[in-house]
Amino acid sequence: MLGVTDLIAAVATPQGSGAVSIIRLSGPGLLDALGKILVIKQSLAKNPRKMLLGRVQAADGSIIDEVLVAYFPGPNSFTGEDCAEIQGHAGLIAPSLVLEAILDAGARLAKPGEFSQRAFLNNRLSLDQAEAIAELVDAQSRSEAILANRQLSGALGEKIDPIRRRLINLAATLTAILDFEEPWDEPDQKKMAQDIEAIQSALSHLLTLRREGRVFREGLRLVLAGPPNVGKSSLFNALLGHSRALVSPKPGTTRDYLEASVSWQGLRVELVDTAGLWDGSEDDLDRQGQDLARDQMRRSDLVLWLRDLASPDSPPAPETSLPTLTVWAKADLVSNFDPTILAISAKTGQGLAELKEAALKILSVNYERPPELVPNFRHQKALEETAKWVVAADQALKDGAPPDIINLEIGAALNSLGQITGQVMTEDLLVEVFSHFCLGK
Ligand SMILES: Nc1nc2c(ncn2[C@@H]2O[C@H](COP(=O)(O)OP(=O)(O)OP(=O)(O)O)[C@@H](O)[C@H]2O)c(=O)[nH]1
Ligand SMILES: [Mg+2]
Numbered sequence: 001m002l003g004v005t006d007l008i009a010a011v012a013t014p015q016g017s018g019a020v021s022i023i024r025l026s027g028p029g030l031l032d033a034l035g036k037i038l039v040i041k042q043s044l045a046k047n048p049r050k051m052l053l054g055r056v057q058a059a060d061g062s063i064i065d066e067v068l069v070a071y072f073p074g075p076n077s078f079t080g081e082d083c084a085e086i087q088g089h090a091g092l093i094a095p096s097l098v099l100e101a102i103l104d105a106g107a108r109l110a111k112p113g114e115f116s117q118r119a120f121l122n123n124r125l126s127l128d129q130a131e132a133i134a135e136l137v138d139a140q141s142r143s144e145a146i147l148a149n150r151q152l153s154g155a156l157g158e159k160i161d162p163i164r165r166r167l168i169n170l171a172a173t174l175t176a177i178l179d180f181e182e183p184w185d186e187p188d189q190k191k192m193a194q195d196i197e198a199i200q201s202a203l204s205h206l207l208t209l210r211r212e213g214r215v216f217r218e219g220l221r222l223v224l225a226g227p228p229n230v231g232k233s234s235l236f237n238a239l240l241g242h243s244r245a246l247v248s249p250k251p252g253t254t255r256d257y258l259e260a261s262v263s264w265q266g267l268r269v270e271l272v273d274t275a276g277l278w279d280g281s282e283d284d285l286d287r288q289g290q291d292l293a294r295d296q297m298r299r300s301d302l303v304l305w306l307r308d309l310a311s312p313d314s315p316p317a318p319e320t321s322l323p324t325l326t327v328w329a330k331a332d333l334v335s336n337f338d339p340t341i342l343a344i345s346a347k348t349g350q351g352l353a354e355l356k357e358a359a360l361k362i363l364s365v366n367y368e369r370p371p372e373l374v375p376n377f378r379h380q381k382a383l384e385e386t387a388k389w390v391v392a393a394d395q396a397l398k399d400g401a402p403p404d405i406i407n408l409e410i411g412a413a414l415n416s417l418g419q420i421t422g423q424v425m426t427e428d429l430l431v432e433v434f435s436h437f438c439l440g441k
Contacts, residue, residue, distance in 0.1 A: 005027050005028065005081065005118065006027055006028065006029075006107075006108055007025065007026070007027035007028060007029045007030055007033055007106060007107040007108065008025070008026055008027050008107060008108055008109070008110035008111075008114055008115070008118075009023060009024065009025045009026075009099060009102045009103065009107040009108070009109065009110060010023070010024055010099070010109060010110040010114075010115075010439050010440040011023050011024075011095045011096070011099055011439070011440055012024045012085075012439075012440030012441070013090065013095070013440070015092070015095070016090075016091075016092065017090065017091060018090035018091075019089075019090055020087050020088070020089070020090055021087070021088055021089065021090040021091075021094065021095040022085055022086065022087055022088075022440075023085070023086040023088065023095060023098055023099055023102065024083070024084070024085055024086075024110075024115060024440055025083060025084045025085075025086070025102065025107060026077075026078075026079040026081045026082070026083045026084075026110075026115055026118060027079075027081050027082065027107075027118075028081070028082070029106060030071075030081075030082040030083070030084055031044060031045055031071070031082065032105075032106070033102060033105040033106045033107055034069070034071075034084060034102075034105075036105040036106075037056050037057060037058075037098075037101045037102060037104075037105050038054045038055070038056060038057075038067075038069065039054060039055045039056075039057055039063070040052060040053070040054030040055070040069070041053075041054075044069065044071040044084070045071070045073075047071070048071050048072065048073050049070060049071070049072055050070060050071075051068045051069070051070050051087075052068065052069050052070070052071075053066070053067075053068060054066075054067055054068075054069055055067065056086070056088070056097075056098050056101055057101070058097065058100075058101050058104075059101070059104050064094065064097040064098060064101065065088040065089055065094045065097065065098050066088075066089070067086050067087055067088040067098070068086070068087040069084060069085070069086050069087075070084065070085050071083075071084050072084065072085075075122070078115065078119055078124065079115055079118040079119045079122060079124065080118065080119060080122025080123070080124045081118060081122065086098060086102075110439065110440065111434075111439075112434070112435065112436075112437045112438055112439050112441070113130075113134070113433075113434035113435065113436070113437025113438075113441055114434070115440070115441060116130045116133055116134070116434065116437060116441050117130070117430065117434045117437075120422060126154070126157050126421040126422050127419075127420070127421055127422025127425070127429075127433060128151055128156045128157060128160075128379065128420055128421050128422070129151065129152050129154060129157070130422075130433065130434070131151070131376065131378070131433055132148045132149070132151035132152035133148075133152060133437075133441060134436055134437045134438075134441065135147075135148040135151070135217070135376070136148035136149060136152060137438065137441065140219070140261070140268050141219065141263060141266055141267060141268040142266045143216040143217070143266050143267060143370050144216070144217055144218075144219075144268065146370075147213075147216055147217050147370075147373070147374050148217075150372065150373055151373065155372065155373045156373055156375060156379065156420070156421075157421050159202070159206060159373065160206075160417065160420055160421055162202065163199055163202045163203065163386075163417060164414065164417055164418070164423075166195055166198065166199050167199060167410055167413055167414045167417065168414065169195070170192060170195055170196070170393075170410050171407060171410045171411060171414065173188070173192070174403045174404075174406055174407040174410065175407065177403045178403055178404055178407070184403055189397060192397060192406075193394070193397055193398075196390060196393060196394045196397065197394075199390050199413075200387065200390055200391070200394070203383055203386060203387045203390065204387070206375055206379075206383050207375075207380065207383055207384065207387070209371050209372075209373055209374055209375060210374060210375045210379070210380045210383070212364065212366075212371060213370065213371035213373075213374030214374065215267060215301070215363065215365050216267065216370045216371065216374055217374045217376065218268075219261075219267060219268030219269060219270060220267060220268070220269045220270065220301045220302070220359075220363065220365070221269075221270045221272065221299065221300045221301050221302075222269060222270070222271055222272065222300060222301065222302050222303075222304055222359060223272040223274060223293075223296045223297050223299075223300035223302075223303050223304065224236055224271065224272065224273050224274060224304050224306065225274050225277060225293055225296075225297050225303050225304070225305055225306070225317075226276065226277065226305050226306030226307065226314075226329075227276050227277060227278055227306075227307075227308070227314060227315050228251035228252055228253075228275075228276025228277075228278055229249070229250075229251040229252075229253075229276060229308075230276065230306040230307065230308045230314065230329050230330075231306060231308070231329040231330055231346050232254065232273055232274065232276070232306055233245035233246060233247045233253065233254050233258075233273050234247050234329075234346035234347070235304075235306065235327070235329060235344065235346045236258065236260070236271055236273035237346065238346040238349060238352060239262060239271055239352065239355075240260050240262060240271065241262075244258060244260055244273075245258050245273045251276060252275070252276065252283075252286055252289075254273055254274065254275045254276065254289070255275050255285060255286070255288070255289035255292075256275075256289065256292065257272055257273060257274045257275070257292050257293065257296050258272065258273040259271070259272050264356050264360065264367075265356075265360070265367040266367065267360075267365070267367060272296050272300065274289075274292065274293035274296050274297070275289030275290055275292065275293045276290075276293075277290055277293055277294070277318075278290075278315075297320070297322060298322065300322065301323070301363060302322075302323045302324070302325060302359055302362060302363055303317065303320075303322050303323065303324045303325070304324075304325050304327050304355075304359065305317035305324050305325065305326050305327065306327050306328075306329045307326060307327070307328050307329065308328075308329055308330055309328040309329060309330050309331050309333065309334045309337060309343055310330050310333040310334055323362060323363065325342070325355075325358060325359055325362055326341075326342065327342050327343075327344055327355060328341050328342060328343040328344065329344060329345070329346065330345060330346075330347075331343035331344055331345040331348075331350055331351060332345040332347050332348045332350065342354060342355060342358055375420075378420075378432070378433070379420050382416050382417065382419045382420045383417075383420070385416035386413045386416040386417040389409050389410070389412040389413035389416060390409075390410075390413050392409045392412075393406050393409035393410050393413065396409060
Protein backbone atom coordinates (compact mmCIF):
# COMPACT_ATOMS: atom_id res chain seq x y z
CA MET A 1 0.00 0.00 0.00
CA LEU A 2 2.63 2.53 1.04
CA GLY A 3 5.30 3.60 -1.40
CA VAL A 4 3.99 1.93 -4.53
CA THR A 5 1.59 4.12 -6.44
CA ASP A 6 0.15 4.40 -9.89
CA LEU A 7 -1.51 7.12 -11.90
CA ILE A 8 -5.09 7.76 -10.81
CA ALA A 9 -7.79 9.94 -12.31
CA ALA A 10 -11.36 10.90 -11.50
CA VAL A 11 -13.99 13.48 -12.30
CA ALA A 12 -13.96 15.69 -9.21
CA THR A 13 -17.13 17.65 -9.92
CA PRO A 14 -20.70 16.34 -9.67
CA GLN A 15 -22.21 14.68 -12.69
CA GLY A 16 -24.92 16.44 -14.60
CA SER A 17 -25.55 19.93 -15.83
CA GLY A 18 -23.20 22.76 -14.95
CA ALA A 19 -20.67 24.92 -16.74
CA VAL A 20 -17.31 23.40 -15.93
CA SER A 21 -16.14 20.00 -14.86
CA ILE A 22 -12.80 19.20 -13.30
CA ILE A 23 -10.86 16.03 -13.80
CA ARG A 24 -8.05 15.31 -11.41
CA LEU A 25 -4.96 13.22 -11.91
CA SER A 26 -2.19 12.19 -9.57
CA GLY A 27 0.74 9.84 -9.70
CA PRO A 28 3.74 8.72 -11.68
CA GLY A 29 3.67 8.91 -15.47
CA LEU A 30 1.31 11.85 -15.40
CA LEU A 31 3.03 13.99 -18.03
CA ASP A 32 3.39 11.00 -20.36
CA ALA A 33 -0.28 10.19 -20.11
CA LEU A 34 -1.29 13.80 -20.67
CA GLY A 35 1.11 13.97 -23.62
CA LYS A 36 -0.89 11.19 -25.30
CA ILE A 37 -4.25 12.94 -25.05
CA LEU A 38 -3.53 16.67 -25.16
CA VAL A 39 -3.06 18.84 -28.20
CA ILE A 40 -1.39 21.81 -26.59
CA LYS A 41 1.03 24.54 -27.72
CA GLN A 42 2.91 25.20 -24.48
CA SER A 43 4.82 22.71 -22.39
CA LEU A 44 3.12 21.67 -19.13
CA ALA A 45 6.48 20.73 -17.60
CA LYS A 46 7.87 24.20 -18.25
CA ASN A 47 4.72 25.97 -17.03
CA PRO A 48 3.85 24.45 -13.69
CA ARG A 49 0.83 25.80 -11.76
CA LYS A 50 -0.46 27.72 -14.79
CA MET A 51 -3.67 27.27 -16.72
CA LEU A 52 -2.87 26.29 -20.28
CA LEU A 53 -5.36 26.01 -23.11
CA GLY A 54 -5.48 22.73 -24.95
CA ARG A 55 -7.68 20.17 -26.59
CA VAL A 56 -8.23 16.59 -25.64
CA GLN A 57 -8.19 13.92 -28.31
CA ALA A 58 -9.45 10.37 -28.11
CA ALA A 59 -7.39 7.37 -29.18
CA ASP A 60 -8.81 7.62 -32.72
CA GLY A 61 -7.66 11.22 -33.02
CA SER A 62 -11.08 12.88 -32.71
CA ILE A 63 -11.18 16.02 -30.57
CA ILE A 64 -13.51 15.52 -27.62
CA ASP A 65 -13.18 18.70 -25.56
CA GLU A 66 -11.45 22.05 -25.32
CA VAL A 67 -9.93 22.37 -21.87
CA LEU A 68 -7.72 24.29 -19.48
CA VAL A 69 -4.99 22.23 -17.85
CA ALA A 70 -2.84 23.00 -14.83
CA TYR A 71 0.13 20.89 -13.82
CA PHE A 72 1.26 20.74 -10.18
CA PRO A 73 4.61 18.98 -9.85
CA GLY A 74 5.23 16.92 -6.72
CA PRO A 75 6.19 17.02 -3.92
CA ASN A 76 4.55 20.45 -3.39
CA SER A 77 1.18 19.44 -4.70
CA PHE A 78 -2.05 18.42 -2.95
CA THR A 79 -1.18 14.73 -2.91
CA GLY A 80 2.59 15.20 -2.79
CA GLU A 81 2.81 13.52 -6.20
CA ASP A 82 2.70 14.99 -9.70
CA CYS A 83 -0.86 16.22 -10.08
CA ALA A 84 -2.94 17.87 -12.77
CA GLU A 85 -6.38 19.32 -13.07
CA ILE A 86 -8.22 19.49 -16.34
CA GLN A 87 -11.09 21.92 -16.61
CA GLY A 88 -13.41 20.90 -19.36
CA HIS A 89 -17.01 21.38 -20.31
CA ALA A 90 -19.51 19.88 -17.94
CA GLY A 91 -22.57 17.85 -18.82
CA LEU A 92 -23.31 14.20 -19.12
CA ILE A 93 -20.90 13.32 -21.94
CA ALA A 94 -17.82 15.56 -22.20
CA PRO A 95 -16.30 14.78 -18.75
CA SER A 96 -16.68 11.05 -19.18
CA LEU A 97 -15.13 11.17 -22.66
CA VAL A 98 -12.11 13.04 -21.29
CA LEU A 99 -11.85 10.62 -18.39
CA GLU A 100 -12.07 7.69 -20.78
CA ALA A 101 -9.23 9.12 -22.86
CA ILE A 102 -7.08 9.50 -19.74
CA LEU A 103 -7.83 5.95 -18.66
CA ASP A 104 -6.93 4.73 -22.17
CA ALA A 105 -3.65 6.63 -21.82
CA GLY A 106 -2.69 4.54 -18.79
CA ALA A 107 -4.40 6.00 -15.72
CA ARG A 108 -6.65 4.03 -13.39
CA LEU A 109 -9.95 5.26 -11.97
CA ALA A 110 -9.34 6.62 -8.45
CA LYS A 111 -11.19 5.11 -5.53
CA PRO A 112 -13.31 7.43 -3.33
CA GLY A 113 -11.00 9.53 -1.16
CA GLU A 114 -7.87 8.23 -2.85
CA PHE A 115 -6.43 11.70 -3.58
CA SER A 116 -6.81 12.74 0.07
CA GLN A 117 -5.49 9.37 1.19
CA ARG A 118 -2.34 9.93 -0.86
CA ALA A 119 -2.01 13.43 0.59
CA PHE A 120 -2.16 11.86 4.04
CA LEU A 121 0.27 9.04 3.24
CA ASN A 122 2.71 11.59 1.80
CA ASN A 123 2.46 13.74 4.94
CA ARG A 124 0.76 16.62 3.20
CA LEU A 125 -2.16 16.39 5.64
CA SER A 126 -2.77 14.73 8.99
CA LEU A 127 -5.61 12.25 9.24
CA ASP A 128 -7.93 14.69 11.00
CA GLN A 129 -7.18 17.31 8.34
CA ALA A 130 -8.02 14.84 5.59
CA GLU A 131 -11.29 14.07 7.40
CA ALA A 132 -12.00 17.79 7.56
CA ILE A 133 -12.00 17.94 3.75
CA ALA A 134 -14.79 15.38 3.59
CA GLU A 135 -16.63 17.14 6.39
CA LEU A 136 -16.38 20.48 4.62
CA VAL A 137 -17.78 18.95 1.45
CA ASP A 138 -20.62 17.36 3.44
CA ALA A 139 -21.31 20.43 5.60
CA GLN A 140 -24.97 21.35 5.71
CA SER A 141 -24.87 24.43 7.87
CA ARG A 142 -22.65 27.44 8.37
CA SER A 143 -21.36 26.18 11.72
CA GLU A 144 -20.42 22.81 10.23
CA ALA A 145 -18.42 24.52 7.47
CA ILE A 146 -16.61 26.78 9.93
CA LEU A 147 -15.70 23.88 12.23
CA ALA A 148 -14.49 21.78 9.31
CA ASN A 149 -12.28 24.64 8.15
CA ARG A 150 -10.74 25.04 11.61
CA GLN A 151 -9.93 21.35 11.68
CA LEU A 152 -8.52 21.57 8.18
CA SER A 153 -6.17 24.30 9.31
CA GLY A 154 -4.87 22.02 12.06
CA ALA A 155 -6.74 23.26 15.16
CA LEU A 156 -7.29 19.76 16.53
CA GLY A 157 -3.70 18.70 15.87
CA GLU A 158 -2.53 21.71 17.87
CA LYS A 159 -4.46 20.46 20.90
CA ILE A 160 -3.39 16.86 20.48
CA ASP A 161 0.30 17.61 20.04
CA PRO A 162 1.11 18.82 23.59
CA ILE A 163 -0.73 15.81 25.07
CA ARG A 164 1.27 13.53 22.85
CA ARG A 165 4.55 15.22 23.79
CA ARG A 166 3.80 14.82 27.48
CA LEU A 167 3.03 11.14 27.02
CA ILE A 168 6.24 10.66 25.06
CA ASN A 169 8.19 12.35 27.86
CA LEU A 170 6.62 10.06 30.42
CA ALA A 171 7.46 7.03 28.31
CA ALA A 172 11.04 8.26 27.93
CA THR A 173 11.43 8.79 31.69
CA LEU A 174 10.03 5.35 32.44
CA THR A 175 12.26 3.74 29.82
CA ALA A 176 15.33 5.49 31.29
CA ILE A 177 14.44 4.19 34.73
CA LEU A 178 14.12 0.69 33.33
CA ASP A 179 17.11 0.65 31.01
CA PHE A 180 19.64 2.59 33.00
CA GLU A 181 18.30 1.79 36.43
CA GLU A 182 17.92 5.42 37.21
CA PRO A 183 16.38 6.00 40.60
CA TRP A 184 12.60 5.70 40.84
CA ASP A 185 11.97 7.69 43.94
CA GLU A 186 9.24 9.77 45.40
CA PRO A 187 9.97 13.12 43.70
CA ASP A 188 9.99 11.34 40.31
CA GLN A 189 6.70 9.70 41.04
CA LYS A 190 5.21 12.95 42.22
CA LYS A 191 6.28 14.71 39.03
CA MET A 192 4.82 11.87 37.01
CA ALA A 193 1.51 12.08 38.86
CA GLN A 194 1.37 15.81 38.03
CA ASP A 195 2.06 15.13 34.35
CA ILE A 196 -0.63 12.50 34.26
CA GLU A 197 -3.08 14.90 35.84
CA ALA A 198 -2.30 17.53 33.22
CA ILE A 199 -2.85 14.97 30.46
CA GLN A 200 -6.15 13.92 31.97
CA SER A 201 -7.40 17.45 32.16
CA ALA A 202 -6.39 18.18 28.54
CA LEU A 203 -8.20 15.04 27.40
CA SER A 204 -11.30 15.86 29.37
CA HIS A 205 -11.30 19.39 27.93
CA LEU A 206 -11.40 17.93 24.41
CA LEU A 207 -14.18 15.53 25.40
CA THR A 208 -16.15 18.45 26.85
CA LEU A 209 -15.74 20.32 23.56
CA ARG A 210 -17.15 17.26 21.85
CA ARG A 211 -20.11 16.99 24.22
CA GLU A 212 -20.99 20.65 24.09
CA GLY A 213 -20.23 21.18 20.44
CA ARG A 214 -21.50 18.00 18.85
CA VAL A 215 -24.66 19.75 17.65
CA PHE A 216 -22.61 22.32 15.78
CA ARG A 217 -21.06 19.62 13.64
CA GLU A 218 -23.82 17.07 13.41
CA GLY A 219 -26.94 19.10 13.98
CA LEU A 220 -29.88 18.17 16.18
CA ARG A 221 -32.62 15.64 15.75
CA LEU A 222 -35.95 16.66 17.24
CA VAL A 223 -38.83 14.23 17.22
CA LEU A 224 -42.42 15.44 17.46
CA ALA A 225 -44.41 12.88 19.38
CA GLY A 226 -47.66 12.69 21.28
CA PRO A 227 -51.21 11.33 21.17
CA PRO A 228 -53.11 11.21 17.86
CA ASN A 229 -54.62 14.42 16.53
CA VAL A 230 -52.78 16.67 18.97
CA GLY A 231 -51.30 18.72 16.12
CA LYS A 232 -47.86 17.14 15.55
CA SER A 233 -48.01 17.36 11.77
CA SER A 234 -49.40 20.89 11.94
CA LEU A 235 -46.49 21.95 14.15
CA PHE A 236 -44.05 20.14 11.84
CA ASN A 237 -45.43 22.11 8.88
CA ALA A 238 -45.42 25.38 10.82
CA LEU A 239 -41.76 24.93 11.82
CA LEU A 240 -40.85 24.05 8.24
CA GLY A 241 -42.73 26.98 6.78
CA HIS A 242 -44.63 24.86 4.26
CA SER A 243 -47.06 21.97 4.13
CA ARG A 244 -45.02 18.82 4.02
CA ALA A 245 -47.15 16.52 6.19
CA LEU A 246 -50.82 15.67 5.79
CA VAL A 247 -53.07 17.25 8.40
CA SER A 248 -56.62 16.18 9.09
CA PRO A 249 -59.19 16.22 11.91
CA LYS A 250 -59.22 12.41 11.68
CA PRO A 251 -56.92 10.80 14.25
CA GLY A 252 -54.29 8.42 12.85
CA THR A 253 -53.38 10.53 9.81
CA THR A 254 -49.60 10.14 10.11
CA ARG A 255 -48.24 6.61 9.95
CA ASP A 256 -44.79 6.68 8.38
CA TYR A 257 -42.44 9.13 9.97
CA LEU A 258 -41.39 12.22 8.00
CA GLU A 259 -38.06 14.03 8.22
CA ALA A 260 -37.15 17.54 7.16
CA SER A 261 -34.21 19.85 7.82
CA VAL A 262 -34.45 23.40 9.02
CA SER A 263 -31.84 25.88 10.16
CA TRP A 264 -32.11 27.41 13.65
CA GLN A 265 -29.53 30.09 14.40
CA GLY A 266 -27.23 28.53 11.79
CA LEU A 267 -27.62 25.07 13.30
CA ARG A 268 -28.96 22.15 11.31
CA VAL A 269 -32.09 20.80 12.91
CA GLU A 270 -33.68 17.63 11.64
CA LEU A 271 -37.38 17.58 12.48
CA VAL A 272 -39.23 14.27 12.57
CA ASP A 273 -43.02 13.96 12.51
CA THR A 274 -44.41 10.68 13.82
CA ALA A 275 -47.63 8.70 14.20
CA GLY A 276 -49.77 9.40 17.26
CA LEU A 277 -49.19 7.15 20.27
CA TRP A 278 -52.10 5.57 22.14
CA ASP A 279 -52.90 2.33 23.89
CA GLY A 280 -55.21 -0.33 22.61
CA SER A 281 -54.81 -0.07 18.87
CA GLU A 282 -56.23 -3.08 17.01
CA ASP A 283 -55.04 -1.95 13.60
CA ASP A 284 -51.82 -3.49 12.33
CA LEU A 285 -50.75 -0.48 10.25
CA ASP A 286 -51.45 1.82 13.15
CA ARG A 287 -49.34 -0.34 15.45
CA GLN A 288 -46.49 -0.40 12.94
CA GLY A 289 -46.66 3.39 12.78
CA GLN A 290 -46.48 3.60 16.57
CA ASP A 291 -43.45 1.27 16.62
CA LEU A 292 -41.72 3.56 14.13
CA ALA A 293 -42.61 6.56 16.28
CA ARG A 294 -41.15 4.98 19.45
CA ASP A 295 -38.03 4.03 17.56
CA GLN A 296 -37.63 7.61 16.32
CA MET A 297 -38.03 8.92 19.86
CA ARG A 298 -35.11 6.73 20.94
CA ARG A 299 -32.97 8.10 18.11
CA SER A 300 -33.62 11.74 18.91
CA ASP A 301 -31.63 14.34 20.79
CA LEU A 302 -34.87 15.75 22.14
CA VAL A 303 -38.50 14.63 22.12
CA LEU A 304 -41.06 17.39 21.72
CA TRP A 305 -44.06 15.83 23.46
CA LEU A 306 -47.27 17.53 22.39
CA ARG A 307 -50.29 17.83 24.63
CA ASP A 308 -53.58 19.40 23.65
CA LEU A 309 -54.16 22.56 25.65
CA ALA A 310 -57.84 22.45 24.73
CA SER A 311 -58.35 18.96 26.10
CA PRO A 312 -57.52 18.52 29.79
CA ASP A 313 -57.09 14.71 29.62
CA SER A 314 -54.38 14.91 26.95
CA PRO A 315 -51.78 12.36 28.14
CA PRO A 316 -48.39 13.42 29.54
CA ALA A 317 -45.09 12.23 28.09
CA PRO A 318 -44.27 8.62 28.96
CA GLU A 319 -41.65 8.09 31.66
CA THR A 320 -38.37 7.64 29.78
CA SER A 321 -34.81 8.71 30.21
CA LEU A 322 -35.00 10.62 26.92
CA PRO A 323 -34.68 14.40 27.13
CA THR A 324 -38.23 15.62 26.65
CA LEU A 325 -39.84 19.02 26.28
CA THR A 326 -43.60 19.24 26.83
CA VAL A 327 -45.32 21.48 24.32
CA TRP A 328 -48.95 22.52 24.77
CA ALA A 329 -50.56 22.70 21.33
CA LYS A 330 -53.59 24.51 19.96
CA ALA A 331 -53.12 27.50 22.28
CA ASP A 332 -55.36 29.60 20.01
CA LEU A 333 -58.35 27.59 21.24
CA VAL A 334 -57.81 28.53 24.88
CA SER A 335 -57.92 32.04 26.28
CA ASN A 336 -56.69 31.46 29.82
CA PHE A 337 -53.74 29.31 30.73
CA ASP A 338 -50.75 29.15 33.04
CA PRO A 339 -48.22 31.61 31.54
CA THR A 340 -45.24 29.47 32.60
CA ILE A 341 -46.09 26.57 30.27
CA LEU A 342 -44.78 26.36 26.72
CA ALA A 343 -47.92 26.94 24.68
CA ILE A 344 -47.90 27.09 20.90
CA SER A 345 -50.31 27.35 18.05
CA ALA A 346 -49.48 25.93 14.66
CA LYS A 347 -52.40 27.93 13.37
CA THR A 348 -51.29 31.41 14.49
CA GLY A 349 -47.56 30.81 14.96
CA GLN A 350 -47.82 31.79 18.62
CA GLY A 351 -45.03 30.38 20.80
CA LEU A 352 -42.89 28.98 17.96
CA ALA A 353 -39.93 31.27 18.71
CA GLU A 354 -40.17 30.34 22.40
CA LEU A 355 -40.27 26.68 21.42
CA LYS A 356 -36.98 26.99 19.51
CA GLU A 357 -35.36 28.85 22.40
CA ALA A 358 -36.55 26.29 24.94
CA ALA A 359 -35.39 23.33 22.84
CA LEU A 360 -31.89 24.75 22.42
CA LYS A 361 -31.76 25.67 26.09
CA ILE A 362 -32.75 22.23 27.33
CA LEU A 363 -29.94 20.77 25.21
CA SER A 364 -27.49 23.39 26.57
CA VAL A 365 -26.77 24.69 23.09
CA ASN A 366 -25.07 28.04 23.38
CA TYR A 367 -25.53 29.07 19.75
CA GLU A 368 -24.17 32.53 20.37
CA ARG A 369 -20.79 31.07 21.25
CA PRO A 370 -20.07 27.92 19.26
CA PRO A 371 -16.87 26.17 20.44
CA GLU A 372 -13.65 26.86 18.57
CA LEU A 373 -13.21 23.22 17.81
CA VAL A 374 -15.27 20.06 18.02
CA PRO A 375 -13.79 16.57 17.76
CA ASN A 376 -15.82 14.14 15.62
CA PHE A 377 -17.18 10.76 16.73
CA ARG A 378 -14.03 8.89 15.69
CA HIS A 379 -11.87 11.37 17.62
CA GLN A 380 -14.17 11.01 20.62
CA LYS A 381 -13.70 7.23 20.66
CA ALA A 382 -9.91 7.62 20.42
CA LEU A 383 -9.89 10.28 23.17
CA GLU A 384 -11.96 8.05 25.45
CA GLU A 385 -9.65 5.13 24.81
CA THR A 386 -6.61 7.32 25.53
CA ALA A 387 -8.21 8.59 28.73
CA LYS A 388 -8.94 5.02 29.83
CA TRP A 389 -5.24 4.10 29.53
CA VAL A 390 -4.13 7.26 31.28
CA VAL A 391 -6.48 6.49 34.17
CA ALA A 392 -4.99 2.98 34.31
CA ALA A 393 -1.45 4.43 34.38
CA ASP A 394 -2.48 6.82 37.12
CA GLN A 395 -3.94 3.99 39.18
CA ALA A 396 -0.85 1.84 38.64
CA LEU A 397 1.35 4.70 39.82
CA LYS A 398 -0.79 5.17 42.93
CA ASP A 399 -0.69 1.43 43.60
CA GLY A 400 3.10 1.49 43.48
CA ALA A 401 3.26 -0.66 40.34
CA PRO A 402 6.70 -1.15 38.74
CA PRO A 403 7.68 1.33 35.99
CA ASP A 404 7.42 -1.23 33.17
CA ILE A 405 3.72 -1.77 33.91
CA ILE A 406 3.05 1.97 33.90
CA ASN A 407 5.02 2.26 30.69
CA LEU A 408 2.80 -0.31 28.97
CA GLU A 409 -0.24 1.78 29.79
CA ILE A 410 1.38 5.00 28.64
CA GLY A 411 2.33 3.22 25.41
CA ALA A 412 -1.28 2.13 24.90
CA ALA A 413 -2.46 5.69 25.54
CA LEU A 414 -0.02 7.00 22.92
CA ASN A 415 -1.24 4.41 20.49
CA SER A 416 -4.88 5.47 20.88
CA LEU A 417 -4.10 9.17 20.75
CA GLY A 418 -1.98 8.77 17.62
CA GLN A 419 -4.97 7.47 15.70
CA ILE A 420 -6.59 10.89 15.77
CA THR A 421 -3.98 12.61 13.68
CA GLY A 422 -2.83 9.41 12.00
CA GLN A 423 0.63 9.11 13.55
CA VAL A 424 -0.55 5.63 14.42
CA MET A 425 -2.08 4.05 11.38
CA THR A 426 -3.63 0.73 10.49
CA GLU A 427 -5.15 -0.52 7.27
CA ASP A 428 -8.58 -0.66 8.97
CA LEU A 429 -8.31 2.95 10.05
CA LEU A 430 -7.42 4.02 6.49
CA VAL A 431 -10.50 2.24 5.17
CA GLU A 432 -12.69 3.64 7.95
CA VAL A 433 -11.70 7.21 7.24
CA PHE A 434 -11.33 7.35 3.48
CA SER A 435 -14.23 5.15 2.42
CA HIS A 436 -16.61 7.97 3.39
CA PHE A 437 -15.12 10.31 0.83
CA CYS A 438 -16.65 11.04 -2.51
CA LEU A 439 -15.01 10.21 -5.81
CA GLY A 440 -12.36 12.67 -6.91
CA LYS A 441 -11.56 13.89 -3.38
N1 LIG B 1 -57.11 25.48 16.23
C1 LIG B 1 -56.05 24.74 16.00
N2 LIG B 1 -56.17 23.54 15.41
C2 LIG B 1 -55.06 22.80 15.18
C3 LIG B 1 -53.79 23.27 15.55
N3 LIG B 1 -52.88 22.31 15.23
C4 LIG B 1 -53.57 21.31 14.65
N4 LIG B 1 -54.88 21.60 14.63
C5 LIG B 1 -55.94 20.74 14.09
O1 LIG B 1 -55.92 19.50 14.74
C6 LIG B 1 -56.21 18.44 13.85
C7 LIG B 1 -55.09 17.41 13.87
O2 LIG B 1 -53.92 18.00 13.39
P1 LIG B 1 -52.68 17.15 12.90
O3 LIG B 1 -51.58 18.10 12.71
O4 LIG B 1 -53.06 16.28 11.75
O5 LIG B 1 -52.44 16.28 14.19
P2 LIG B 1 -51.43 15.05 14.39
O6 LIG B 1 -51.02 15.07 15.79
O7 LIG B 1 -50.40 15.06 13.34
O8 LIG B 1 -52.43 13.82 14.16
P3 LIG B 1 -52.07 12.29 13.78
O9 LIG B 1 -51.11 12.32 12.65
O10 LIG B 1 -53.40 11.77 13.35
O11 LIG B 1 -51.55 11.66 15.00
C8 LIG B 1 -56.41 19.09 12.50
O12 LIG B 1 -57.77 19.28 12.26
C9 LIG B 1 -55.71 20.43 12.65
O13 LIG B 1 -56.24 21.42 11.80
C10 LIG B 1 -53.66 24.56 16.17
O14 LIG B 1 -52.60 25.04 16.53
N5 LIG B 1 -54.84 25.23 16.38
MG1 LIG C 1 -49.86 13.73 11.97
